[in-house]
Amino acid sequence: VAGELADRKSKSRLSTFTKVWEIAIALLAGAGFLFEHLPFLLFALFMLGMQAAFFGPIKYGILPELLGPKDLMRGNALIELGTFISILLGTILGGILMGAGPRGPLLVSGAALAIAVLGYLASRKITPMAAQSPGLPVSYNPVRTTLDLFRIAMKVKSVYLSILAISWFWLLGSIVLSILPHLAKDVMGAPESVLTFFLAIFSLGVGMGSLLSERLSFRALELGLVPLGSMGMSLFALDLGLLTYPSAADLSALFSTGSGWRLVLDLFFFSVSAGLFTVPLYTLIQLRSDEKERSRVIAANNVLNAAFMVSGAVGLMILYSLGLSVPQIFLVLAALNTLVAAYVYTVLPEFLFRFICWILAHGMYRARSSGVERIPESGPALLVCNHVSFVDWLLISAACPRPIRFVMHFSFMKIPFFGFFLKGGKVIPIAGMKEDPKILEDALQKISAELTAGEIVCIFPEGEITRDGKMVPFRRGVERILERNPVPVIPMALDGMWGSFFSRRYGRAMSKPFRRIWSRVTLTVASPQPPVDTTAVVLQETIQRMLGGK
Secondary structure (H helix, E strand, C coil): CHHHHHHHCCHHHHHHHHHHHHHHHHHHHHHHHHCCCHHHHHHHHHHHHHHHHHHHHHHHHHHHHHCCHHHHHHHHHHHHHHHHHHHHHHHHHHHHHHCCHHHHHHHHHHHHHHHHHHHHHHHCCCCCCCCCCCCCCCCCCHHHHHHHHHHHHCCCHHHHHHHHHHHHHHHHHHHHHHHHHHHHHHHCCCCHHHHHHHHHHHHHHHHHHHHHHHHHCCCCCCCCHHHHHHHHHHHHHHHHHHCCCCCCCCHHHHCCCHHHHHHHHHHHHHHHHHHHHHHHHHHHHHHHCCCCCHHHHHHHHHHHHHHHHHHHHHHHHHHHHCCCCHHHHHHHHHHHHHHHHHHHHHHCCHHHHHHHHHHHHHHHCEEEEECHHHCCCCCCEEEEECCCCCCHHHHHHHHCCCCEEEEEEHHHHHCCCHHHHHHHCCCEEECCCCCCHHHHHHHHHHHHHHHHCCCEEEECCCCCCCCCCCCCCCCCHHHHHHHHCCCCEEEEEEECCCCCCCCCCCCCCCCCCCCCCCCEEEEEECCCECCCCCCHHHHHHHHHHHCCCC
16 A cells, blocks of 8 residues: 555655654654553554555655666665664664663653654655656555555566565575574673674664665666675675684673674674665666556565565574574575575576676776766667677676667677576677578567667677777678667777787787786767768767777
8 A cells, every 4th residue: 555655646745744653653652651551552563563664665766756867876875874774773772761760661752752753854855756646546455455566566577586685685684683682692691782782783784785885886776786795695694604603791702702703794794795785676676667656666575575574583483493503594594595596696697697797897897987878768779889809798788777788799609608698698699691691680680679679789880809909890780770770879989908808919819818907998988879871981980089099
């Protein structure tokens, strides 16, 4: 219901309404504490959960309306940082206030009311936004509404798999947070201060990972961080399972041993990896969902998150009943997380593909781009670029936030593993007229179909990788493509890869390692050109000028 209302009504107005609701809940809880009335308190707790369920689709749904695509990763990173810092501060503040003696419950009520009022005042400052689906009927049948949510969420495969991946994170996170009190008190014999420190480390780690994801993404949706985050979660969960836990009478005792330091670092970097994992997924859901259905997709995410968290609690009970120790549970989590990641990257290779692109662009080379904002956010376009190395397409993919359909020589598809990787990247195989007319015609038809569907297609009109650093004369295949689909043409110039390990400067490519590693590589994107009168010669001259006559 929250998702339907958030699509039907103005999210800025709904956010204010939910904060008024929060004030009422704080007053109700205060009355429950004042009169020591348990049903009041339980009802307030239930209402607070419901209010949070209504606020989720609003806050994640309104973010793409307030921010452009370039700021969306940063916005999600700040939301995740704020959320987990608030969880930490709320936990600490609640404990302090409840420890103030008989006045504790009333102090908690007063603090909750003050925070709710501050939230209301902040909500009044949100830029007013119009409703996305004002005519949408709201159904109050929970079963039918939930089924409708999942039907909408499953329209786009990458969105639905991202929802599953986020839900898996919440399952994993809820289990880890449930383990920590048992670990601190029963396994390590530690006091409350050590447990609070563990919770602080976890919350700060997720927040830091969220901010780091924004920095490493270079202000664009970077799905390559998702595998990095999942691998980190598995690695540090594995080390937590292999660790011998020390006794810790206090924090100083915890840090007096090497195993204590290792425990803290494992927990911190596990949560940092979780932040790297979730922020790109939330951003993908927002960008690839229909704006008229976005809040309902986020509501579906919230429903599934809750279901997974309950499943995590049940799973943890089963593991405890089987007699597993805390280290063994961490080993199970590491193994399960690895299996889930392998499944997701198998059914949706885009995540792994983007990870390889990110490693190449920012791990092997100092890749920078300019003019990428000229690539349209939606609709068809034909990208045209010079061809310097075997990994040009990966560098272009790393710079472009939208998926690209690359056109490559069919022989690459026959290379073991590499061919499977290309198919996962939806590469279109092509051949020359003299090589195989049928492959050529099939390629042209596939290109036409992709452009008609509103996708971006990239071709290398030289038809081969340069052997002397200079551009080979462009072939006229680009003109045939534009005859069938007169779409905007975007020239691009790739500079800095000549002489690299993947180029032919020293003969056969990839035969001399460590050539121009970590060198500066630039991709310059020109303004879109109209398809009319855009010829192969004109495009080559344009890219030649962009390269400074090289």
